[in-house]
Amino acid sequence: MEKTRPGTGALDRTFRVSLILKGLDGVLELIGGLLLLLVTPEQIGALARFLTQHELAQDPHDVVANSLLHLTANLSGSASLFGAVYLLLHGAVKIVLVWAVLKEKLWAYPWMIAFLLVFIAYQAYRISVAFSWGMVLLTAFDIFIVWITWHEYRLRRAQSRMPVG
Template sequence: MTNPKTAPAAGPTSPTLLDRTFQVSLILKGLDGVLELVGGILLLVISPAQLGAVARVLTQHELAEDPHDLIATTLVRLAGGLSVSATLFGAVYLLAHGAVKVVLVWAVLANRLWAYPWMIGFLIVFIGYQAYRLAVGFSCGVALLTAFDIFIVVLPWREYMIRRRR
């Protein structure tokens, strides 16, 4: 009889680095979805004028040190130019995107097989939108998010194929 403390790790049942990466990336996607929900709610309850005032308060120290700071001046300019319709669109977008992301991440973490193809399809649609955004005007943030989403599509696909075989 083998002592459980000295027994070798069970090959395919012990989580690999890729399995742990999948779990961590799912959790990150879920947290991102929660943040999108919070952001969407905030956009619904805070007026565009209030958003502009918050942006000015948050950037005033940086702009006092460097009045030409790219990030701070861009943030103040964007927040100051928000309309009610743009804010509403942003709120609806964030709420819908965040809700879908949270539900799909929860379902995948709960081992619901139906959620894998939905998550993959949802991410592919979003990657397509991000690719359009990159074609219209390049952004490092969107490029990094797109690369992360492509990586996230590969991991659920791998996991889905493994679970389907079982």
């Protein structure tokens, strides 16, 4: 049975695609967290040097390559462990909430919104400390997800209160 409400088909599809993208992001975070647990900071640094050597040979001032090398050069064991735990927890929570919202579990909508609002606040802090267009775009996407989740939650809650008949 089709659950799409009249006039909201495109918004429903946008909502579902956005959630699926968020879920895939959660899967990537889980993979990243596992890799941080399994790979030493030294191995990460060696991989970064290998991946950037060709680009830096062509352009020694390449911003992305130099940023990657700087980031991996300063990676310590404790920072790697923190990153792994952060990514694993963040990814797992995201996957569970996305799954529950896609299954239209009403309890999951407010949790998804709250979860994203906490990370939006953290991302805003990160933007103020170290501006990055990537972080700005991620934050804008999260704000969109919060808005569309709130919209869908209100519709689903109203639907669940309607008498069946």
